[in-house]
Amino acid sequence: MKRSSSAARAKLQRAKRRTSALLPLLPLLPLLASACSRPDAIVVGSKNFTESMLLGEIVAQQLERYQLRVERKLYLGGTFVCHEAIKAGQIDVYVEYTGTAYSAILVLPATTDAAQVWRAVDSTYAARWNLKWAEPLGFNNTFAMLIRRRDAERLGIRTLSQAVRYARTWRPAFGYEFVEREDGYQGLLKAYGLTFAARPAVMDLGLSYKALAEGRADIIAGNSTDGQVAALDLFQLEDDRHYFPPYEAAPVVRRDLFTRFPAARGALAKLGGTITEEKMRQLNYQVDVAHRPAIEVAREFLAGVEK
Amino acid sequence: MSFFEYLALNRAEVLSSTLEHVWLVAVSSGLAIAIGVPAGILLTRRPRLRAPILGFANVVQTIPSLALFGFLIPLPFIGGIGARTAIVALVLYGLLPLIRNTYTGITSVDPAVREAAHGMGMTDAQVLWLVELRLAAPVILAGVRIAVVLGVGIGTIAAAIGGGGLGEFIFRGVAMVNSAVILAGAVPAALLALIADGGLHLLERRLDWRR
16 A cells, blocks of 8 residues: 555656656747747637537628638637637637627626616727627527517517417427526516416426427417527517617637728728527527538638629 | 525525426326336247337437427427426436436346246246246336436436426536536536435345345
């Protein structure tokens, strides 16, 4: 017992010596890293889900249309990975959502005031990290109260306020996140004075889509840009009292990008307002449900965007 | 908030979810036994059914729970959302150990014993009931034990289809990125599994007729 532990210690010390021999070389590492990346290319990042990756690809191809060289670092992990990467200069641009930046990165309490959220993220990003929010792409990826399209047409309703008088007979099914979050279920009931026929069935979000489509539930809380909304012929009730916080998508850019590549400013500005919620849903649908390559879907989309 | 603080604040809810969980597992295990043991006996009498029935039970095990729920939602009577659908899924997942152990237990009874029973003038039903099932009881009970312990564990997926149980804390905790809430579901579930395993182990020893 004693012998083995002293052997282990000796081994550890040897290992320590081996690494410490390399220590003087440590300052050279950044040099090595910068030698590998090409400073004449714009590095485009994205988070690790379909929509973010698609938007990264759209941004990348748009920059390429302006003869800029692009390096893709898509599927980088979540919000924090992208945020750290752009702060550190590992990426130059990625698409972020205003509400995510506001609540997850700046850790401010949820608010439904889109203008206030925009002002806060725009000024704080500039002051703290020298990052700029480019023109919003035009859609809002937030909770979406969904019903079957044929119900919406039969009842002739478009908005949540109009849905209140029918909701008494509806069976809701919600995902856990919607029920738990303070900007979710409880607040929604209060904001619209809603009552449902039963307590919500709390279940997996993906299964709630299926339950709605199969007539086992009458209203669910999905995401406004999910491809499923189009695939299952669902209808999003408009949040006419602006209860849900804004999650507007816009590219976040390092300030020095526009001095290094002046053409990038115009290229990104052209993307502003080009993607509606309906459009984003279709794009997600192409990748998630129709299983088409994101590169192709992005190219087709940009073909319709004025250069 | 730590796990213990959360538990102290929400003990009523944790307790009612635990009872719900016990109910889910009890009902689904009961149904699985009522289907699985006779099915296992049937296989010993109709060997041609062996491949299709065991194949079915095997394949069911490989279906991910969310996919299984997806298939079940549109079905009338056994489908939809809520505890009923969850129980159907749990029964299906519990069948394999029950069918297999019943079959193995009965087929491993010494043929000489079976012949002696027939020679004494026992009918087929008497051989099954008085000889085979008694001798196979420990193996069958081992299958029940596996099915129940598995049921406690996978019973947490009931929460994915509005079926309640301890899985609710796990799903809520994941949605809120809060490990205290996850543990409030996972720890009682683990304790239930240990209790069920220990209890059935005692029963198994009691029923071992060969001792």
